[in-house]
Structures are given as structure tokens and as C-alpha cells.
């Protein structure tokens with residue numbers, strides 16, 4: 001076993017950090033609060049190929065894996081610029097299309113995902129199914145020319161900046177007989193697709209949407225992978241989603257530790273820097289330990305995924321551990337700052353929404369614990385099905 005980082009990954013990390021640090025928390029928070037998109041940052045990351053590191057080379061990407069993408073995600077977040085759409089467009093959609101898309105779909109979508117000119121959203125969650133994705137009722141019914149899609153999805157990120165949405169739907173044949181779950185690429189402007197914004201208390205450039213599909217016509221060519229085998233394809237994208245979700249959180253944790261340690265060295269109220277008080281330094285040190293443990297599991301999960309081995313246990317554990325550790329780092333950084341921890345100037349409190357999100361999405365803390373209890377510990381299941 002080797003735990004060190006390769007020279008290539010370190011170089012990638014440093015290069016991404018140098019781009020993202022030119023933007024930093026001031027830019028990110030100002031842009032998000034104004035309701036704008038971080039387009040300048042996205043373009044600056046796209047130019048050297050950072051957005052496409054995990055896309056195959058033949059489609060214009062860097063030919064790396066989720067390890068490289070997690071480095072990009074973590075470094076941008078550590079610079080104070082956590083980008084949720086990296087977790088969705090290259091991580092989920094890019095992975096699923098590269099592994100299961102037709103040649104035509106790969107040629108149409110992957111070059112744009114790689115160079116950042118195209119974003120793709122991902123829609124699985126439904127109001128009446130929530131965590132129980134096996135219970136989704138959005139249905140694509142086969143017609144003479146393709147499929148007709150009906151149903152509702154909610155909490156779908158970034159639809160206003162995406163060109164298309166990768167939609168998970170139950171499929172039925174012309175007579176209504178069930179064919180299983182399938183994946184469809186649906187353009188955001190497809191007739192019959194409406195969206196409404198869900199107002200959120202998260203400071204982030206990405207907006208959340210409820211989507212209403214009212215007999216949206218989809219051609220056969222828009223099905224990704226085999227009809228009825230959609231869950232297999234989705235699972236390929238969910239581990240990258242969890243790993244990059246973990247990377248957003250470890251990045252926020254690193255950002256918070258950086259602010260906390262700087263302040264702890266500089267601020268003095270009893271004649272010595274406040275960082276000398278163990279009541280502050282010990283919880284911060286404990287948070288640092290938890291953060292590094294979460295990062296270890298995250299790199300393990302990414303390595304397993306990239307080696308095409310089963311990464312589900314490690315990806316779930318990494319997402320769980322990262323959410324807990326990142327939140328602890330942020331909370332302790334706020335504590336280190338006293339009243340300043342909640343002041344706009346110190347740019348800590350606005351990240352709480354995103355940091356807290358990772359306990360809920362892309363898969364909740366409880367569903368991770370269910371997964372580990374059932375699959376790792378082989379305990380009996382106490383409820384219906386788990387994704």
C-alpha cells in the first residue's frame with residue numbers, strides 16, 4: 001500500500017489551487033449572493049482542462065479518473081469556491097455517459113462537459129419518493145416514435161445553467177407493462193418540461209428546481225444504456241457523486257481550518273494568541289484528525305472506483321465522514337473567531353448551508369448508515385429498499 005500522492009496529482013492540486021485562489025471566498029460569496037453564476041471561475045478552470053480531467057481523452061478530456069476530479073473539487077472548495085455542479089455534471093453525468101452512453105451520445109455531450117461549455121443536471125429525487133429512489137413514479141411510456149415522460153422531480157441542481165438533464169424514470173411499454181428503470185437525456189428546453197425555483201437558505205451559485213414533465217417527448221436515441229437497466233448505470237454515477245460530495249466537504253473543512261489557524265495565531269485578548277488556549281486548539285486538532293481520516297477514505301473510494309472495483313462501501317463511508325468532519329471544522333473555526341465567526345467579513349458562516357447540505361445530499365447520513373448496517377454489517381433491513 002502506498003499512501004503518498006503522485007507528483008502528477010500534486011501538480012494538478014497546486015495548479016487548481018492557484019487558479020481558484022485568484023477568485024477566493026470574496027468572489028464566490030459576492031457572486032452567489034447576487035444570484036449570479038461563477039462563470040469566470042468555471043471558464044478559468046475549464047481553460048487548462050481541469051473540468052474535464054475525468055473525461056476520456058478521445059472526447060477531449062484529460063483521461064484521468066474520479067481521483068483527479070476529486071482533487072479539482074477539493075481544491076476549489078478549499079479556496080472558498082465550492083462548486084456543486086462539479087459533483088453533478090462531470091462526476092455523475094460524465095461518468096455515466098462515458099461508461100454507458102452510445103457513441104453518438106458521447107460525441108454529442110462529452111466534449112462540452114470536458115471543456116466546460118456544457119453542463120448537465122441530474123434528476124432522480126422525487127417529492128413522493130425522496131430517499132427511497134426505488135419508489136420513483138416519473139414514468140416514460142414507450143410510443144411509436146420514442147418515449148413520453150410524465151412526472152415530477154425536486155431539488156434538481158443547476159437546471160437554469162444546464163443544457164440537458166439526465167433523468168431517471170420508470171419505463172413502461174405501450175400497454176403499460178413495467179420495463180424497469182431507465183435513463184434519459186432530456187434537453188432543458190424540451191416542450192412539456194416546466195421548472196420552478198425552490199428558494200433555499202444556502203449561499204451557492206447553483207439554484208434548486210422542481211421539474212414537471214408533462215408528456216415530454218423523448219426520441220429512442222436519448223435512452224442512455226439499456227432500457228430497464230437504468231439503476232446499474234445510475235450506480236456508476238452515484239459513487240463519483242458521493243466521492244466528489246465528500247471532496248466539497250473536505251475542501252470546506254480545509255478552508256475553515258486555514259481561517260481558524262490564522263486567526264488563532266493573530267488574535268490576542270489575554271496577552272497571548274487565542275490559539276494557545278487548549279479549549280480552542282484541542283477541538284480544532286480533533287477536527288483536523290477527523291478531516292484527514294475522511295480524506296483517506298475519500299482517496300480510497302476514488303482509487304477503488306478508478307480501478308473499477310466495488311467502491312460503494314468506501315464512497316458511502318467517505319461521504320459520511322467528510323460531512324461530519326467538515327461541519328466540525330467549520331463550527332470550530334467559527335468558535336475560534338468568537339463574534340467575528342458570524343460576521344460577513346470573516347466569510348465562515350455563509351458556508352454553513354453547503355457544509356450542512358452534505359449530511360442530507362446526495363445521500364443522507366441515515367441512508368449511509370442503513371447501507372453500512374445492511375451491506376457491511378449484514379444486519380437485517382428495518383425498512384423497504386435502499387439505493
Ligand SMILES: Cc1cc2nc3c(=O)[nH]c(=O)nc-3n(C[C@H](O)[C@H](O)[C@H](O)COP(=O)(O)OP(=O)(O)OC[C@H]3O[C@@H](n4cnc5c(N)ncnc54)[C@H](O)[C@@H]3O)c2cc1C
Pocket residue numbers: 088122123124125126127129130131132154155156157202208357360361362363364365366367370383
Ligand atoms: C441543495 C440540494 C441539492 C440537491 N441536488 C439534487 C440533484 O441535483 N439531483 C437530485 O436528484 N437530487 C438532488 N437533491 C436531493 C437529495 O438527494 C435529497 O434531498 C436526499 O436524497 C434526501 O431526500 P429527501 O429530501 O426527499 O428526504 P426524505 O427522503 O424525505 O428523508 C427525510 C429524512 O428522513 C430520513 N430517512 C428517510 N428514510 C429513512 C430510513 N429508511 N431510515 C432512516 N432515516 C430515513 C432521511 O435521512 C432524512 O433525514 C438535492 C438536495 C438538496 C437539498
